[in-house]
Amino acid sequence: MYYRNSTKQVKCVLDDYVKNGTVTLFQWQKSLPFTNNVDLREENMFAALNDCVLRSINVHKYVAPFDVDEFIVTKYTTILQFLEAFDKRGGNEISFVFRNAFFYLPWPDDPNYSGLDLTTQKKTKRITEFTPMKRRAKYICKPEGVAEIGNHYLWEMTKKNYSEIVIKTELGHLFHYRNCEHDNCFEDKFIEDRTMWKYQEELEKRTKTVEQNFVEKCQLDPLRNI
Structure with a gap:
């Protein structure tokens, strides 16, 4: 992870993951030796993305540059199973692109959901139309085959x-949980997509374990039940 700043609570959680070897944290300064924000975007994001790919060559088989509000979900139980199925075909694919579907946060929660207050579980309305290719899509790539990524x-x-x-x-797409991209999103057509409910039991189990470790130590608010 490329770190510039955060709340004390978030830093507390990150530090614990760094200590147990789950996360590698790089201090990332906004004042890097790049000036063209049109090309590099906020916080020199493109520099961070490509730095990540270079560091991953001969270390990791796959690189997945996601935001924290994005989840790739496939017909397989895990993403790794999905990717291994493609690899068995012996093709030359170096990148797997997943089209984007918005689950707008202002839309009402699913009235049929009960459980922990988890965004991926309570937000089940998604836009009917997927965004066009190369717009809001995300991908998983093999770092040795990449010269430059966006x-x-x-x-x-x-x-x-x-x-x-x-x-x-x-077969799979990007589940994107965020605020509306335009003012009249309540007029957008949507469908009920409860795919994420298949993970509820395991997700709640793991979330409660993490919660026990961090609520007191990092002064976090415990999750409520809906």
């Missing part, structure tokens, strides 16, 4: 025969 797709690969594949939405 936020939503690869900019350049290391070999001409490498390819980028767009995953069919019925």
Whole structure:
């Protein structure tokens, strides 16, 4: 993770994950030797993304540059199972692109949900139309095949025969939980998508374990039940 600042509570949690080896934390300054914000965007994000890819070569098989409000969900139980199924075909895919679907936070919670107050569980309304390719999409790539990456797709690969594949939405897509992108989002067409409910039992179990470790130590508010 590339760290510039946070609340004391968040830093407390991060420090614990650093100590147990789960997270590697890099101090990331806004004042890096880059000045073109049009190309690099906020906090020199593109520099961080490409630094991550370079550090991952010969260390990690896959790199997945996601935001904290984004989740890739597939027909398989885990993302790794999904990727391994593609690898068995022996193709030249170096990047797997997942199209984006918004679950707008201002939309009402699912009235049929009961359980811990978890965003991925209570927000089940998603827009009917997926955003176009290369807009808001996210991907998983193999770092050794990447020359340069962007936020939503690869900019350049290391070999001409490498390819980028767009995953069919019925096989998997990006679940994106955020505020509305425009003023009249309440007029957007939506469907009920309760796919995330298949993870509820395991998610609540793990969340409660984490909560026990951090609520008192890091002065966090405990999650409520809905």
